[in-house]
Structures are given as C-alpha cells and as structure tokens.
Amino acid sequence: MADPPRPRRSFPRPRSRRRGGLPRHCRRPPVRCAAPGSCRGSLARPDGARPVTATPEERRRGRRRRPRGWLAPVPRPLRRGVAAFVALLLVEYVVLPQVAGASKSLHLLASVHVGWLLAGVGLEAASLLSYAQLTRAVLPRRDNAPSLFDALRIDLATLAVSHVVPGGSAAGTSLGYRLLTESGVSGADAGFAVATQGIGSAVVLNVLLWLGLVVSLPTRGFNPLYGTAAVVGIVLLGGFAGLVVLLTRAEAQATRILRGIARRIPGLDPQAVHDVVARLAERLRELSADRSLLFAAIGWAAANWLLDAASLWVFLLAFGHTMSPDGLIVAYALANVLGAIPVTPGGLGIVEGVLTSALVGFGSPRGVAILGVLGWRLVNFWLPIPAGALAYLSLRVEPDAPREAKAAELEQLARRSAEDAEDRRTWATRIGLRRPD
Template sequence: MTKVREAWHRLRHSRAVRWISVAVVMLLVFEYVVLPQILGSDSVISAMQRLPVVLLVVAGVLEVLSLCCYSALTSVVLPGSVKPRYFTLLRIDLSDLAVNHVVPGGGTTSAALRYELLTKSGVRSQNALSAAMVQVVGANLLLGVLFGVGVLTALGEVRTNRYFVIAGITVLVLLALSLAVLSVLDRHLGAAVRAARRAARLVRIIKPESAERFVRTMAAETAMFRRDPRRLAGAVVLTACYWGFDAACLWTFLAAFGHPLGPGELLIAYSLANLVALAPLTPGGVGLVEGVLVPTLAGFGAPNEAAVLAVLSWRILNFWLPIPVGGLAWLSLRFGVLRGGRQSGARVQ
C-alpha cells in the first residue's frame, strides 16, 4: 500500500499529468459542447439517454469485441512460443490506446509504453518490436482494402463523385504497391536493404540502421506468415473483425438516430475517416475523424443532426471510454502482474 500511495502522490504532482488532464477536459468541452452548437445538433448526452438501453448495450458489446479482437491479433502476430496470457495482452493494448488518445502524436509515446509492458511481461525485445510493426502495418493495409471494397460496393452511389472514385483508385494502387514491396522483400532482401539505407540517407528522417532493421523485420515476418498460412488467415480475420465490429458500432448509432447506411457507404465513410486519422496531428485523430466522418455521412444523405449525434455517440465508446479504462488497466499491470519488473512469460490462455 505504501508503494501505491507513493505512486499516486507522484501522479498528482506530475506536470505532464496536469497538462494532459487539462487537454482532455478541453477536448471534451469542444467535442460535446462547442461542436454540437456549431453544427446545430441536440445535446449528445441527452440524445443518447433517449435511446433504448438494449441498443446502447449492443453498441458497447460491439466496441468491446473490437478491442478483444485487436488483443487476439497481438497474440497471433507475436513471434515465439512463449507469450503473455490473453488478459495481460488486453490490458497492455488498453494502456497503449489510452496514451494514444491523450498525447498529441501519441503513437510514438504509446508504442514505447507498449514495448516496455510487453518486455516486462516476458516478451523478447525483438519480438515486441516485430509484432508492433507487423500489427500496425497490417491493420492499416486492411483498412485500405476495406475502403477499396466500400468504393466498389457502392460504385452506383459514388461514381458521380469523382473525389471518391479518385480516392478509391489511389488506395487500390497503394495496396498493389504494398504487395509488390512485400514480394520484393521476400525474393530480393539484399537489394531492398540497400535501397532502404540509401533512401534513409537521402531523407535524413531516420537512421540507415533503423531503416535496415525495419526492412529485415518485415521480411522475416512476411516469410513467417508465408510458411504458416493458417496464422496469416487468422491475422487477417482478426484484423477484419477489429475494424468490422467498430464500424458496426458506428452503424448502430446511425440506425438509432434514423439513418442506417448501406455496407458500401459505411465502409467508405468509416475507412476514410480512420485513414485520415493516421496523420499524427491530434491525439487519436480527435477532430480529424469527426471533421471527415460527419460531412461524408451527410454527403451520403444522412441529416446533419443525425450524422453529428451518431458520430459523437460512437466516439464516446470508441475514443473517450478507453482513456479511463486504459488507465485502470495500466495500474492493474503496474501494481499486479508486472510489479517489480520483468516477469516470466506464459502461454496464452
């Protein structure tokens, strides 16, 4: 208990925690007080209170399933036979998500926290880096696939909008290039390493050694998945479920506020907003996601008020609730299974 009190005392007097708390409060005020007034919609909380409890439970379950699938994906992409238990991985991912949602450009900071927690739970350093790299790249690639599928599915609705068509073609071209790059890594690793080091020296953003490590890690993971197609299939299915359950949660709120979308339109709007959120400009893409998603839904015929209420209701479950839940998950790890430093790994149960 003494250690817990000391840690709580340090947190209370931490300047970083105070700034983060102020930033979170300002974001909440902007998103749920200022933004609805600007867009002319009803209060989000009061609108949600009028929804049936069963519908809110369904939306919550869909979001929980999405997070659970992501942690199952973490287990699948982690190399090696010794891994933390599933519940430990789930708490690590929730901690990662909470930091990502409160720190501007939080991907780097949350990745460092995730790496620390994984290594303390018994995962080898190289395996932790490899899993993070493959998981992020693979999830974003599949998100691009979903956007392309959405454009093809809703081609009749979007073919008159040249912006959607151009975006769809661009994403498909980038996906084709990504597959070509993976093929080159598999067959011509030496040439790929030399090209990566040369590019790193030209752009001077990352060190040539880091670029080489990235290329070799991706090549090793590609070869591993090629040798184990069942593992690759499992990773693809879990990634699709991760995005799919989250998109279904958004669809549930859209239907609740009177404007259910077709699957193609939903995939276009959802994938486009999340692709834009990859830019490390705001914590977790807050403001970017809403700024893209609301007008996109309105472009598909959703009334402005319904679009705002549905998106902001979804963001409560998707963005805001994981912050306190992730904080509690981190505390449970810090003063529980990971107390005292590195722990021995265990098979996932």
C-alpha cells in the same frame, strides 16, 4: 553686525526600518525563525544573523509546496494533462455540437434506445478484443507469449497514448514495443508484431474502403473526397507490398541498403540492423508459409474494423436511422483513412467532420449523424484513454501500491510519450501553423 541666520538645510527623511510591517533586514530565506517576536515564522540566515523573510517568489513557491487534499500526490504535468483532456471533451461534446446545429436535434435524446447504445458499447469492446487477438496472432507461438488479457492491456495503453499525444502514433508504437519486450517477447519479434499490426490493419481498412467504393460508385456516383482516400490507400498498399517483397525476395539487397544507411547515422550499429532485418524477414516468411496463421491475422484485423463499424451502425440505429451497409462502410473507412494522417491525436476532429458529412451524404439526417457519431466516438476514442491508463498501471505497479507510486508511473509515461512523439515545433510546422514560441 551679526550675520543673518543661515537657513536650515532640510535633509530627506530617513526611510523607515520597517517595510510592510517587518524590519528592513527581513529580505531573503532559507531557514524559518522560531524565536518569539515580530519575526516569528520568518526565515533565519544560516550564519546566525537576524531572521529574514522570504521574497514574494519564494512565498509563492512555498504555497505551491503545500498539500492540496487528495490531489497533492498527483504531479503537476499529470494534472495539466487531465485538465486538457476534460477541456477537449467539453469542446467536442458541448461547443462543437452547438456550432454544427445539433442543439436543434437534442429532442432525439428523449427517444434514444438505451438497449442499442449498450449493444454499441459491447460491439466496441469486441472490436478491442479482436485487436488483442491480432496482436497475439502476429507473435511467435511460444511459452512466453502474452496472454489475451495481457495483450488487451498492452493495446489499451498504446491506444491511450496515441489518442492523447499530437502525432502520437510514434509514441504509441514505442510504448507497445516496450511493453511487449517487458512481457518476455524478444525485441525483433516485438518490432515485427507492432509493425505488422499497424500496417496490416491499415491495409485491411483500405481494402474495405475499396470494396465499399466498388459497390457504391455505380449507384451513388463519384465524390472528389473518394479520390483523395483512394490515393492514400494506393500509396499505403504499394508501400506495404514493396516492403514485403523486399524483405522476402531480396533480403540481401535490403540488408546491404540498410547497413549502408546505418553506417552514416551516429548511434546505430550496422550489425544490430542486420540482425533485426534478418529476423523480420524470417518472421514474414513464417507468416506467409503458415496459411492458417496468415488468414487468422487477416481475419482478426477485419473483425476489428467491422465490429467497430457495426458499433457506429448501432449508435445511429439508437437514434432512429437505419444506415445502408455500403454507405456505412464507405463513410467509416473514408473517415478512418483520412484520420490516420498524423495531424491531430487519433484523428480527433477529422474523423468526426468527415464521417458526419459522409453519413449525411449517404442519406442520414444531420442531427442523427451528429449525435450518433459523437456517441460512437465517446466509446471509440475517449473511453480507451482512462481505460488505457488503468491498464498501464496494472502492468507496471502492484494493485496495492500507494497512490504516489501510481501517479509517478503515469508522470513517467507522460514524459516518455512526449519525448517519443514529435516535437511541438515540428508538429505545428508540418500542419502549416506558425512555430510556437
């Protein structure tokens, strides 16, 4: 009897040698195949084997390397920075006004006085020129001192960086020091100028706040916010006075303390620290001995703040409200003192919120206060950013340089500014946020 037929075993169907319309060998790259056939345009192996195609990730990278029109030479970090700049601009001028109720006061735009707006822009430009004169006033009078135009461009570049980077005052100070030394100023003189310019200007602002409080308190009463600003002012004024006394009256003790600190910090040269302290003390003595130079520096610092405040007053006037001088000075100085606390770049959001509330408290209509402050911040905070970028390029590259060179220079500026500023983890932790991953 014959054995029953054995059942046929079923084997799995072999996989197709074609995958996605391409042979199975088409897997990985790096040289493109020029041979005719289905693999044309794929990538060939360097050993001469059959051609292979790129992986999805490599294809995405290849697409990213393709030129994108006029934005192709612009580095990606710079494009992202511009996108963030535009996003913040839209948030401040589109979203926040609607949240604050300014959309109900948009009818004021129909009656705005354009002439007063132009006058406000002119006053802001005069304020920036005064700041450039302050820079020149605290530098030694030598043949290699920067001209007014060079000082203005350096200050604009510094402002642009400090308005963009969180905690950007350190990055702006570093950039100002670097640009001054590249213009021919010695390192010690540049350090003294940057420090005196920043601290002295802040001292003058606090003096203006105190004068405004002395005038307004008897007639308008006390506000708890005044106390906060007054405490900040006292700490700043006391620290500045102590620094001046330490460097002019006790230079030997200051040098000994700083040399001892420098010995314990890796990378610091105690002798270099000694030389810098000696030069700073010498410059302070020169500044205090030359009364005309001292008064010129104080005058230019006061002119910078007063012209900026006058620009705000004119922007409010353009929308139909005349602000009292004492209320304007107190509100303006209060907002700038609190905005100097390094929480956001250039006090973004803090200055607007404090200033609007203070102006309303001093009698300004809410709609006028919001629109006036936003218009003033447009020329005070936002316009110096592109102007500073152009000023930096004019200092670093030739006018006829290719666009790629200018983009590379701006990318290097962004990278160095990010390195000089606070780390984002430190910055987020300091203001009470959770550490980002």
